[in-house]
Amino acid sequence: MTAAPSLRVERSLLRGGAARLAAADEVGRGALCGPVTIGMVVVSATTRTAPQGVRDSKLLTPEARERLAPRVMRWADAWAVGHAMPDEIDALGLTAALRLAGHRALAGLGPVDRVLLDGNHDYLTPPAQEALFGAPESDAALGAAGVVVPPVTTRIKADLTCAAVAAASILAKTARDAIMTELHEEFPDYLWAENKGYSAPAHIDALARLGVTVHHRRSWSLPGLAPAIESAV
Template sequence: MNKDATLRFERSFAADGHRFVAGADEVGRGALAGPVSVGMVVVDTLGAKHLKGVRDSKLLAPVERELLVPRIRSWAAAWAVGHASAAEIDELGLTSALRLAGTRAWLQITAVARPDIVILDGNYNWLSPAQASLFDAVGADADSAGCDAPVRTRIKADLQCLSVAAASVLAKVERDALMAGLALEHPGYGWEVNKGYATEAHRTAILAQGACEFHRRSWRLAPVLPDGL
């Protein structure tokens, strides 16, 4: 039986004076089409109460995720979802595009509440601004407006930490809605079902009708055919 995420880890930072804790998670990393999206949810560790039913978005049915969205928004001290487009992924690479989407979410939440610390799902901090190269011109770092709070990575944070699980739900629902809308404009790829991910049917559709502007053209999109076909 799947258990709800809790605030136990978030509250562990209170001893160090960190009252406002943000959880962050991404969706769309492995898709062939559409944006990569980063959700952020800020909780006030002194006042936030448990929010029942919230767990990693992958463990919830679509209707369950959608019903949770207004509850999460009301519960959170601040929330946001940032996106980086397929074209930006092609131009910048996936890691930098993740940071760009995270920066867009960060700028939205800091207009409401500034986190003292951020919990990031996984074991790699792709959110903090990249260090400028010694060969870069002064001020050339485009990430300078990004997250300037300490970041703590945690494997399976989306399963354990309520703020991160809530962020994953918001990001998943918003990105899925974007892909369903794009499916109406670009029928044939099945985005209303596969949400841009690499299903066999999606790859076959790309082979049949070609890629469109919302595909990540720097990725291997179509299936590799056997020699002679």
């Protein structure tokens, strides 16, 4: 069994001068439909050990995630979840949409001094050309402009080793799963309550039979579709 994540890395960053550290993780990057979602939790020097059972959300059953999510919310100094929807992914591209979702999460936290981000790519910090020439109009219109992004530390597999990042992954996963389960009621043939918008066989079969919906990422090469298919859904 994988060792439980700890706050060792988070406490090191806090000792390095961050009074309030936001830990972040994303879900939905590889889905065919639905949002990309960023979860964030804030920890400080007084934050206690994470609730027992906190792990990377991918290692937990849905029942365990649902049980842990409210405990994480009570444990964290602050928490927030941000989404970027399929039309925003299509308009901006995936990386900029991740940034937008992250900015929306940051906006719900209050001031933080640093972000610990799962992975090896800082998608939160606006590119240098935006700092020089201003954010693209599409980003500004969608609410990404005006968010102050503190220094970002990236860490590969932080969701496996850092308890606050694992906690953020649980909040992101439960929030996005709830959206996909609700959308399933609108389009039950795609079985989103089960596959959460990823490329499961039933989802691909429904795409082939019924075409895309308003919730699909239409700029993507979606499996099961003929190249020139037009949706009536």
